[in-house]
Amino acid sequence: MIAALLSLTLLGLALGLGLGYAAIRLKVEGNPLVEELEAMLPGSQCGQCGFPGCTGAAMALADGSAPITLCPPGGRPLVEALAAKLGIDADFSGLDDSGPQVAEVQEDLCIGCTKCYKVCPTDAILGAAKQIHAVFREVR
Numbered sequence: 434m435i436a437a438l439l440s441l442t443l444l445g446l447a448l449g450l451g452l453g454y455a456a457i458r459l460k461v462e463g464n465p466l467v468e469e470l471e472a473m474l475p476g477s478q479c480g481q482c483g484f485p486g487c488t489g490a491a492m493a494l495a496d497g498s499a500p501i502t503l504c505p506p507g508g509r510p511l512v513e514a515l516a517a518k519l520g521i522d523a524d525f526s527g528l529d530d531s532g533p534q535v536a537e538v539q540e541d542l543c544i545g546c547t548k549c550y551k552v553c554p555t556d557a558i559l560g561a562a563k564q565i566h567a568v569f570r571e572v573r
Contacts, residue, residue, distance in 0.1 A: 467495045473514055474504060477556075481505045494519070538566045 471491035478486040482503040484493060493499035494515065501515040501523060509525065516523035538549060538558070545563040560566030 467491045470494050475506045
């Protein structure tokens with residue numbers, strides 16, 4: 434039994450060291466522009482832009498396959514920042530900037546069904562099943 438424990442420990446140690454070495458040696462460097470653009474985006478992962486998240490949107494912006502007006506939650510300030518970062522002219526004709534929007538839960542109608550909680554793209558609703566829900570109004 435001790436031989437089995439010792440052999441499994443040595444095998445795990447050898448494989449762990451091999452994987453650690455491979456992770457360092459075979460590391461793929463990412464595009465720093467994508468990381469900078471992703472940091473500028475709101476980070477809500479809402480998918481309103483047509484991409485699965487802000488990382489996909491940042492990659493599309495970096496390779497030029499998406500317009501800089503792709504992010505509705507970011508609005509006009511984000512478009513201006515992206516245009517400055519990418520060094521292109523901002524075309525605001527495709528931008529419908531309605532300003533900041535805040536959701537509201539009508540507490541007298543809330544039955545605690547959690548439907549709003551499940552579909553909120555920004556995770557801004559606080560509550561649990563069979564309890565009244567509320568919306569975070571401040572940005573953290």
